[in-house]
Amino acid sequence: MTATPVTHDPADVHHDDHDHPPPSHSSSRHPWGIIGIYTFIISEIALFGSFFMAYFIIRVIGAVDYAEWQEAFAQAIPLEIALINTAILLSSSIWIWFAERGFKQGNKRALVFWLSMTILFGSVFLGIQIYEYAELVTHKDIGPSSNAFSSVFFMITGLHGSHVLVGLILLGMLLVRAVKGRYELGTHPPQGFMASVIYWHFVDVVWIVVLTTLYLL
Amino acid sequence: MSTTTTSTAPAARGAGHGTPGPRYVGGLIGFLIGYAVSHLLLRLFQGWGGVDPSYTVVEAAGIGAGLGPIIVGLMGGVPGLVAGLFGRRVILGSNIFAAWLWAVVGFLITTLIVIGVRLAFGMDPISLLPIVTFGSLGAYLGMTIGIGALGPWLRFLAGGDVDLAGDHSQHGAKSWKDYFGFNTDHKVIGIQYIVFNFMAMAIGGMYALFMRAELAQSGMQFMDGSTYNGAFTVHGSVMLFFWIIPIFAGIGNYVIPLMVGAADMAFPRLNGLSFWTLVAAFLTSVAAILVGMYEAGWTAYAPLSTQSEIGLQQLLFALTVQFVGASSIMTAVNFIVTIVGMRAPGMTMWRMPLFVWANLTTSFLVVLGTPFIGGAQLMVLTDLTMNTQFFNPILGGDPLAYQHVFWFYSHPAVYIMMLPGFGIVSDVITTHARKTIFGYKALAISTVAIGFLGFAVWAHHMFTSGMPDWFRVVMMFLTMLIAVPTGVKVLSWTATLWQGRIHMRTPMLFVLGFLFMFTVGGVTGIMLAAVPFTIHVHDSYFVVAHFHYVLFGGSTMTAFAGIYHWYPKITGRMYDERLGKMHFWGLFITQNLVFFPMHWTGVQGMVRRYADHPERFDTINMVMSIGAIVMAAVTLIFFYNMVNSWRRGPKATGNPWNSHTLEWQVSSPPPLFNFYDVPRVLDEPYPFGAAEPVHGVVAEKGKRTADHPILAGSGAGTSQEQQG
Incomplete structure (x- = not known):
């Protein structure tokens, strides 16, 4: 939809019912859907920001010793699991890049395969996350209500997990459309496709921040 | 459908x-x-x-x-x-x-x-x-x-073959019934918003009257303390969430696409969904009222709001906030994309009307800020439902964390409530003073500057909450700094009036009233920024007076100015000027009657959010209560004027105020898709006093913009010389 040339079909303009808009004009180099998704991502960053803000306030001036919690948490969840999980999620960003390339090259098989791989890796990530939760709750007796830090841990990872879930639903939608052949392959992908891809990359980037603040720092 | x-x-x-x-x-x-x-x-x-x-x-x-x-x-x-x-x-x-x-x-x-x-x-x-x-x-x-x-x-989503962008089956209203259904037309949605917001304002105002009735005399009249808590909470949250914030979304919805020369918003279906999400929020809020009122104040501070005795109501309040926030963010994203991506050819950033500037800045504030109140209330929600410990000090939580996160939204929120009003003031004042706005760029830049500074002053709401001293000083300094861009604005508006030909029509009266009220509110704002003074008057009626001067004398007055200004455009009819003036003078006098004495009672020690007050404040409180009742009666004049003029008022021309921005160049109300061809913008938005004042040209029905005499004569349309 980049700067659609204003086509002047007099028949269009003279239409008396006026039941369709005038030819659209874009004042931006970027398609509207892409501006929209980036704007939306700004607000998503702010949403995560609100939880990180609470986290750091609790950590700096809260009454419970952070080092104590960190030790208990490290014993409960080996860091290796989180790192493997990170690798799984981040690699899915590469797979979706392959899918995008397949789209542009007009290769439907590559598009479908790499989209499926992305969804698979995203689902495995969620599965491991749920395993972590189950491990914490059932074996180590750490739940969302144990203390402020466990609340923060469950909320932030849960918030991120729900974003992964939304991303998976979006990618599943793309997959359905790709399989049904709704896309005109070999061209630049449409806005909806690109918006979902951007969203997925965003979910991955947020995970790096979550990993750094909650697991590493 | x-x-x-x-x-x-x-x-x-x-x-x-x-x-x-x-x-x-x-x-x-x-x-x-x-x-x-x-x-x-x-x-x-x-x-x-x-x-x-x-x-x-x-x-x-x-x-x-x-x-x-x-x-x-x-x-x-x-x-x-x-x-x-x-x-x-x-x-x-x-x-x-x-x-x-x-x-x-x-x-x-x-x-x-x-x-x-x-x-x-x-x-x-x-x-x-x-x-x-x-x-x-x-x-x-x-x-x-x-x-x-x-x-x-x-x-x-199911993989169907749907042309989302080309689907106009739900666009436009054919009869009044369509205003009660889903629509993708920004003009219909704008009217839906505005009517809905006035209904919410009436409800919020009713609760204010309950409070004034209780406070008319010392001692308890007809409420108990808990009911009084509910009354001020409902008054505050309904007025903020369903009146002041969305009324500007409503006016913007109607006016912004017209102003930038677009056929609709960027995402029309999302736009409709925003409105109905706001309705869902309102119904959630009503549900909270019906199962027993929420009572923790509109700020809903933890740990008060996380106490289980009022858990159900507070949960519904938290959900209300989620829905309101979602609605605001969807609208803001839509505004940003519309303004960035859909401006007519020739409309550079410096040729946008100032209302568009204000809306763009506000939308960024919403996108960046609103998630913080969503996050704060999400924590309250999980504290209530999952027993998380965000605000429980015994287990490492911190009640102050709520206040920080909450005010990180809610201070920018006061600019979300105020900046669109500033934009309306700029547009109205230049039109009705028949003079180019003084300092266009200064007004635009100061709007953005207020937006930035708004994020750096949140803790001035928490001066008595326990903070390091150095932090209070920083916050005090930054807060006072906001007076600079605001002062630039007030100066520019006043200078616009200088040597203008001022038409004292109702929108102009409201703007002049706004200038007075807002200056008073701004000055008390500076006073409240000073830490020693705030410690004395914190949570007193002085604060109540301050934010009512800003939110009522400021935001609400500008909203009224905008409604009167664009009333002919929206309805195609002229409002009754005499009733409009009665409305203004009645409102102006009564709001000073109600809110001005609060400064004095506050400094003297009358405490905010108390259902009772000492006997020595009896007389003055009776005066305020009578003022409030008269104010409600005056508002009825406004409603009568709006409804009656819509039905019987004289027909309005396309451009009754002889303005130059694009929305006035089409018929009133505008055609189904606003413009018959993409308009062309040639010059600045307020060319009053120019020899041949033109901001932009639009196509007539069945013609093209390029056929317009101005463009046909001079080729691409070179800009004309202006004088200030």
């Missing part, structure tokens, strides 16, 4: 499908079922929530015992009646009755799912708060499907 359904429904009754007998029986049964179900649900939730079943807001207002449950019963009964009468046509159609029915269905389905999941995990299956949390999400989904907002999207 909604058009056909709603408009054919009455016709079907006349056409006589089937015999009338069974249909009326069906209607009766539907009514009884709907009445009984909603009545039972109310009792059930009141019982679960531990609320005294007789305690509902209507009774608290003294209107009469038992009326509340009857209203709730009718809320179920009327849709049941309509569904019984018209059957499939309504249930499967896209209209408010279907929305209501599917909301109930969505609620029940999610409730069953929650109960099932809890059974599967071996938990107590019936738990009120999780059921309400997920149930309201299900109800929201059902409502949006029932209203017809999601149809094409759902088909698209």
Whole structure:
């Protein structure tokens, strides 16, 4: 939809019912859907920001010793699991890049395969996350209500997990459309496709921040 | 879709499908079922929530015992009646009755799912708060499907062959009934917003009257403390969430696409969904009022709001905030993309009308800020439902964390409430003073500067909450700094008036009134920024006076100015100038009568949010209460003027104020898709006093913009010389 040339079909303009808009004009180099998704991502960053803000306030001036919690948490969840999980999620960003390339090259098989791989890796990530939760709750007796830090841990990872879930639903939608052949392959992908891809990359980037603040720092 | 359904429904009754007998029986049964179900649900939730079943807001207002449950019963009964009468046509159609029915269905389905999941995990299956949390999400989904907002999207999600951008089947209103359904036309949505917001304002105002009635004398008149808490909480949150913030979204919705020369907003369906999300938020809020009022103040500070005694109401309040926030963010994203991506050729950033500048800045504030109140209330929500410990100091939480996160939104929020008003003032003042705005760039840049600074001053709401001293000093300094860009604005507006030909029409009167009121509010704002002074008057009526001067004398007055200014454009009729002036003078005098004495009582020690006050404040409080009643009466003049002029007022021309911005260059009300061809912008937006003042040209019906005499003569249209 980049700067659609204003086509002047007099028949269009003279239409008396006026039941369709005038030819659209874009004042931006970027398609509207892409501006929209980036704007939306700004607000998503702010949403995560609100939880990180609470986290750091609790950590700096809260009454419970952070080092104590960190030790208990490290014993409960080996860091290796989180790192493997990170690798799984981040690699899915590469797979979706392959899918995008397949789209542009007009290769439907590559598009479908790499989209499926992305969804698979995203689902495995969620599965491991749920395993972590189950491990914490059932074996180590750490739940969302144990203390402020466990609340923060469950909320932030849960918030991120729900974003992964939304991303998976979006990618599943793309997959359905790709399989049904709704896309005109070999061209630049449409806005909806690109918006979902951007969203997925965003979910991955947020995970790096979550990993750094909650697991590493 | 909604058009056909709603408009054919009455016709079907006349056409006589089937015999009338069974249909009326069906209607009766539907009514009884709907009445009984909603009545039972109310009792059930009141019982679960531990609320005294007789305690509902209507009774608290003294209107009469038992009326509340009857209203709730009718809320179920009327849709049941309509569904019984018209059957499939309504249930499967896209209209408010279907929305209501599917909301109930969505609620029940999610409730069953929650109960099932809890059974599967071996938990107590019936738990009120999780059921309400997920149930309201299900109800929201059902409502949006029932209203017809999601149809094409759902088909698209399922892989259907849907042309989302080219679908105009739900665009435009053909009769008044279409205003009660889902629409993608920004003009229809704008009117829906504005009418809805005025209704909310009336409700919020009613609660203010309850408070003034209680405060008229010392001692307790007709409320208990808890009811009073509910009254100020409902007043505050309804006024902020459903009046001041969305009224500018409503005016912007109508005006912004016209101003930038676009046929609609960037995402019309999302735009409609924003409005209906706001309605969902309002209904959630009403539900909270009906099961017993939420009482923790509009700020809903933890740990007060996380106490389980008022858990159900606070949970519904938290959900209200989520819905309001979602609605605001969707609208803001839409505004940003519309303004960035849909400006007419030739409209550079420095040729945008100042209302567009204000809206762009506000939208960025919403996008960046609103998630913080969402996050804060999400923490309250999980504290209530999952027993998380964000604000419990014993287990490492910190109540101050709530205040920090909350005010990180809520201070920018005061600029979300104020900046669009500034934009309206700029547009109105230059038009009615017949003079180019003084300092266009200064006004635009100061708007953005206020937006930036707004994020750096949140802790000035917390000077008495316990903070390091150095932090208070930083916050005090930054807060006072905001007076600089604001002062630039007031100066520019005043300088615009200088040597202008001022037409004292109603919108101009409101703007002049705004200038006075806002300056007073701004000065008390500087006083409140000073830490030693704030420590003395914190949580006193001085603060109440300050923010009513800013929010009533500021925001609300500008909203009225905008409504009067664009009334001819929106309705195609002129309002009654005499009634408009009566409205202004009545409102101006009474608001000073009500709010000015609060400065004095506050400094003298009358405390905010108390249901009672010492006897020595009796006389002055009686004066304020009388002022409030007169103010309500004056507002009735406004409503009468609006409704009556819409029906009988003289027809308005396309450009009654001789303005130059694009929205005035089309007919009143504008054509279905605003413009017959993409307009062309040639020059700055306010070329008053120029020899041949032109901001932009639009095509007439059946013609092209390029055929316009101005463009046809001079080729591409070179800009003309201006004088200031």
